[in-house]
Amino acid sequence: xxxxxxxxxxxxxxxxxxxxxxxxxxxPGAVCDAQPYLLRAARHLCPRCEKENVTNETYVYGDxxxxxxxxxxxASQPVEMAHDYDEFRVYVVEVCQGCSxxxxxxxxxxxxxxxxxxxxx
Numbered sequence: 001x002x003x004x005x006x007x008x009x010x011x012x013x014x015x016x017x018x019x020x021x022x023x024x025x026x027x028p029g030a031v032c033d034a035q036p037y038l039l040r041a042a043r044h045l046c047p048r049c050e051k052e053n054v055t056n057e058t059y060v061y062g063d064x065x066x067x068x069x070x071x072x073x074x075a076s077q078p079v080e081m082a083h084d085y086d087e088f089r090v091y092v093v094e095v096c097q098g099c100s101x102x103x104x105x106x107x108x109x110x111x112x113x114x115x116x117x118x119x120x121x
Contacts, residue, residue, distance in 0.1 A: 003110050004109070004110055005109050006108060007106065007107075010105055014094070014105070017031055018047045022048075028099065033100060034102035048099055049098050049101065051096070051098045053097045053099075054096045054097075056095075058078060058093075060091075061089050061091070064086040083112060085111050085112070086112065088109070089110075091106075091107045092105040
């Protein structure tokens with residue numbers, strides 16, 4: 001994506017949550033707390049219950065988005081929005097409808113705002 005920056009990949013955190021649950025060190029209730037809004041579109045393989053119920057849902061947040069801030073979007077929409085809005089953050093959340101597993105997969109910044117100038121002369 002042309003304006004993507006400040007990318008955070010949370011894959012290692014997911015493994016740190018799933019492994020203790022699989023080995024019985026934590027209960028399913030401790031990791032399966034997805035909100036109903038997150039559960040609506042889940043359809044792929046869940047790493048916790050290993051059923052085909054998981055999807056990635058995309059949410060956008062930012063002051064420049066006004067009423068659209070916090071809204072769920074189709075995965076391609078934030079890329080289109082990047083041309084029309086200043087800097088905003090995109091969150092991708094993995095959700096299982098079967099067991100309510102949810103986990104932040106990634107977050108990143110998009111938009112046509114200025115690049116991060118911290119640390120530059």
